[in-house]
Amino acid sequence: MKYLIVGLGNIGNEYENTRHNIGFKVLDQLAQDHKINFELSRQAMVTSFKFKGRAFHLIKPTTYMNLSGKAVRLWMQELSISLENVLVVVDDIALPFATLRMRQKGSAAGHNGLKNIEELLGTQEYARLRFGVGDDFSKGRQADYVLSNFKKEEEKELPFAIHKAVEMILSFGTIGISQTMTQYNK
DSSP: OEEEEEEOOOOSGGGTTBGGGHHHHHHHHHHHHTTOOOEEETTEEEEEEEETTEEEEEEEESSOGGGHHHHHHHHHHHHTOOGGGEEEEEEETTSOTTOEEEESSOOOTTOHHHHHHHHHHTOSOSEEEEEEOOOOOOTTOHHHHHTSBOOHHHHHHHHHHHHHHHHHHHHHHHTOHHHHHHHHOO
């Protein structure tokens, strides 16, 4: 069994610790836990590892957020991974900070990375792990907010939520999405 785990974010030091890059942060932790490193490849930073007889392929698109679908489509084809074995880790302003929700499908809800994936795959029928980044912004300031760094008090809580997200990803690949949602979506 092969899985493609996609962490959404933007490349570049100026984006490294922003809310929009939580997908990258989660995959960085997953790679660190398995003592593997990302390498620059076609349209993404890539790495892989085996866990409980499954192959997990991790990608962090280098296409910038708004063109994430290009990398997802390329690596699905390159690795011959079916849609039901794809999981996208994404920031979500509709969820309170550090709240995690796994979904089998859903709308892009205004998220440009998800919009592009949906457009290029031609479907909303792919799994996503939504990582709540809160919504503490005034009207019209959404872009500034997701491109801002986490607050100091949030940074203290962040590692716990990131580790839980890593657990959920491994669960997705081992016990499946339905059981993972039942176990973790509270």
